[in-house]
Amino acid sequence: MKGSVSETIRSKIKAWYRKNRRDLPWRKTSDPYHIWVSEIILQQTRVSQGISHYLKFVSRFPDLKTLAAATEEDVLKTWQGMGYYTRARNLYKTAVLITNSYNGIFPGTPEELVKLPGIGSYTAAAIASIAYRYPVPTIDANVIRIIARLYGMQQDIHSVGLKKKIETLTMELLDQENPGEFNQAMMDFGSLQCTPGVPGCSSCPLNQYCKAHLTGMEDKIPMRKEKKKLQHRYFHYLVLTDHGHVWLHKRTGNDIWHSLYEFPLAEMPAGKQPDAESWYKATGISDIQPEKISKTYRHTLSHQMIHATFYQATIPPGNKQPGDELVRVPVQSIGTYPLPVLIARYLADSGTADYRQKG
Ligand code: SF4
The missing domain is CATH 1.10.340.30 (Hypothetical protein; domain 2)
Structure with a gap:
């Protein structure tokens, strides 16, 4: 003007x-x-x-x-x-x-x-x-x-x-x-x-x-853009060990934590627990029976709240090893892989090996 x-x-x-x-x-x-x-x-x-x-x-x-x-x-x-x-x-x-x-x-x-x-x-x-x-x-x-x-x-x-x-x-x-x-x-x-x-x-x-x-906009101005609603996601991680090794999975695709490593994941709807089939999909191994379940960790990202639970398990006797999409890592070497903070928090709490935080 x-x-x-x-x-x-x-x-x-x-x-x-x-x-x-x-x-x-x-x-x-x-x-x-x-x-x-x-x-x-x-x-x-x-x-x-x-x-x-x-x-x-x-x-x-x-x-x-x-x-x-x-x-x-x-x-x-x-x-x-x-x-x-x-x-x-x-x-x-x-x-x-x-x-x-x-x-x-x-x-x-x-x-x-x-x-x-x-x-x-x-x-x-x-x-x-x-x-x-x-x-x-x-x-x-x-x-x-x-x-x-x-x-x-x-x-x-x-x-x-x-x-x-x-x-x-x-x-x-x-x-x-x-x-x-x-x-x-x-x-x-x-x-x-x-x-x-x-x-x-x-x-x-x-x-x-x-x-x-x-322009007929007097009832619309000033504008307030709606805040994006926080999306809640429920991650169930399988900490699968075998003779001092653990399996990690590299995240790909158009989602959070691209290229970072995590444990094999079963993402479930709210209130639903993973079953043997969920773990099979995540690892290619049947009959997995978790021995220990962690508390639920909450991790906030800009528009997402991740609720994560960690399940410790070993490979059932006589079963084959997980497929190529998972990496077999010596427990002491987890720290050489880039990990989301959430995973690092769990590792720190559970006293698992040396690690470093990556985002
Ligand atoms: S200044 Fe306010 S009251 Fe006046 S015409 Fe514009 S919107 Fe209407």
């Missing part, structure tokens, strides 16, 4: 705000103390409930000096009913810190503000822009939604790429003269006009500029 369009959008948002702004007690001041208290209260409290809490707090502690001179117990008592008491403890800590180390004056830049207890980047931007007219945008869910819709951004809301673009575009839209008022306008615009779900597009002053609205 060209600069002139940004200017038009900015002035329309400002005009909308002048008409629709919410009358909130902390909007009547530009004192950083009051802005700070209101922002901390609103971190985990709705605006409608935050008003009475804010009024109660600032009537008991009208300024930084009074708050810093109080006891923590007194602050917590006044905070009662708001929950998340860490916020109150941090308010008190920060008040004492500013009094002792900053001569009682609130720092005016976001960089300095974020160093204080309980102040994150959003709160720092809000205090700096509203109290000191520092040109920094406040970016919260409201702003992300407005910008993503205006510019028709179809990336996942959690993607780094989208975050970066939103930062750039919000900075471009920001009113440099009065950033605090513009940030508050965006907060109200997101809460009252460009709401989650079904926004009020028909009465929106930006509807002829808004890409999401012009």
Whole structure:
């Protein structure tokens, strides 16, 4: 969008705000103390409930000096009913810190503000822009939604790429003269006009500029890509030994652990145990009777949870050796083969030979 369009959008948002702004007690001041208290209260409290809490707090502690001179117990008592008491403890800590180390004056830049207890980047931007007219945008869910819709951004809301673009575009839209008022306008615009779900597009002053609205995508943006569901797989490994040797199998195909070695495997559906036929398929040997069964190991990969059980067995007398697809390895040499971490964990627990981890 060209600069002139940004200017038009900015002035329309400002005009909308002048008409629709919410009358909130902390909007009547530009004192950083009051802005700070209101922002901390609103971190985990709705605006409608935050008003009475804010009024109660600032009537008991009208300024930084009074708050810093109080006891923590007194602050917590006044905070009662708001929950998340860490916020109150941090308010008190920060008040004492500013009094002792900053001569009682609130720092005016976001960089300095974020160093204080309980102040994150959003709160720092809000205090700096509203109290000191520092040109920094406040970016919260409201702003992300407005910008993503205006510019028709179809990336996942959690993607780094989208975050970066939103930062750039919000900075471009920001009113440099009065950033605090513009940030508050965006907060109200997101809460009252460009709401989650079904926004009020028909009465929106930006509807002829808004890409999401012009393409009928307003209820789909911002987009949340569904998280891939974790797939559970049940691996049953046969630790088949014979005269100090064990058999390994090299994984191939389009699956996890390509080219790594594991024990002969029977992968079964949930709740199903392998039987003689499962072991026959895995080894080419019939009548295998496991002598010992391990606990179940759980191993998490990016989209899979492997539940693995290890069954110790020896080759039944008179039976032939497994086929060529399995490798016969001296137990002491398992460590020379690349093994998945899961197999290495089992080997470590069972005290089997020397080995090394391969992924
Ligand atoms: S037109 Fe609709 S989606 Fe676009 S900014 Fe306005 S309210 Fe939001």
